[in-house]
Amino acid sequence: MILAAALLLGAVVIGWWSPAALSRLAATGAGPGTVIAWWLLAAAGVVAGAVGGVLLLVLPGHGPAGAVLRILHDCWSTAGHDGFPALDPIAGLGSVAVLGVAAARLARHALDRRRRRNVLHRRHLTALRLSGDQQPLPTLWLPDDQPIAYSMGGRRPLVVASTGLADRLTEPELRAVLEHERAHVRGHHHLLTSWAEVLGRTLWFVPLMRELPAAVRLLVELAADRTASARCGAAPLRSALLRVRAGEGPRRALAMAGGDTEIRLSYLDGASDPPFTAGVKAVAGGIAALLAPPAVAVALVVGAGLIVCP
Structure with a gap:
């Protein structure tokens, strides 16, 4: 023992x-x-x-x-x-009970999150089919005056943006925003944040698990920023971040305005390792x-x- x-x-x-x-x-x-x-x-x-x-x-x-x-x-x-x-059966039964409860909660939260995500995803895909965009990673344009940009993962990933975003940003800024959202899809960030949130909700009493969802959500934004900056330049991404910080997406999507904007802006100035x-x-x-x-x-x-x- x-x-x-x-x-x-x-x-x-x-x-x-x-x-x-x-x-x-x-x-x-x-x-x-x-x-x-x-x-x-x-x-x-x-x-x-x-x-x-x-x-x-x-x-x-x-x-x-x-x-x-x-x-x-x-x-x-x-x-x-x-x-x-005499301690073995007591400790063993108690540990198995705790592990069983944790496994049941993990399965329930994972299935619940998957069900909600699938409902939201199907609604977006229905709108996308009506738009006729059949690209491997299509962009669904919403007729909304608010500057909105987010991405959704899954078997049929897509990027969602609003006409208000295109009207407010310059062409280089818009390209940087869309590249940021594509980086989320290519990096499988939706899957990483999903599992982080499931673990956080299941094992909330463990500090590591409790802080895991917020940490991963911020870090995937920093990772997408770094990819977009490398492809489109830091200047347009920086100005776009300042302009669209108020525009967010659904809870289970990764929005351009997600994360702490000040941290993200400071990270753009940092040097990366070889x-x-x-x-x-x-x-x-x-x-x-x-x-x-x-x-x-x-x-x-x-x-x-x-x-x-x-």
Whole structure:
């Protein structure tokens, strides 16, 4: 039971304390895509650590935990699994119950979000068919005086913009806005934000999961800004951001006005890492985020063994 408890504790430590660390790392100038990977992999590591800890509790013989702890068995017999046999069924049943409730909530929120998104998407596709635009990534133009621009993912992605947006912006600004929305679709940002929001609604009591949706929503806006800036220039994108900040889209779409405008404007002035450096940061940080809970668990087990053993 020791390894299972350590793994669960590792998931708790990362789930409660990683948001501050991830926010500080994001402020070092890492690319938005890299930081998105760090947040999502940290969340995946916490979920995997919690599930792994529960499995170690309920599997016969605690699965591989016995082999890991056998080295410490002689000097740690009083604190090992055999010392507290009555705790195993209680801890196992309790953990399975918590995991079952979390899994049920996760499935319910995911299905509910998918159903609502599909209804909204079908309405847009009906309007798009009437417009006759059959491009791979079409743009649906709404007859609205407000400056509106957003994108929708799914099997038939599309960009939605208003005539008021086209009237208010110059041609370079409009091109930058549309490129920003296309970047959301190409980067599968709708899928990333969907899963972040599902995890946040399901595991709201974990600080990492609670802050995950807002963090990912801002980061995908920064990533789309960076793509649009590289293709259309920073100046037209900057002026477009200042003009359309009031125009938003549906809740389940990614709107051009989404995110903190001041942060997005400041990010446009920041220098990006070279591709090799960005790749190294993404891989190293992602592996560290994913393996943080088991790393904490191993450190706890080894540390406890060193303290207990003479």
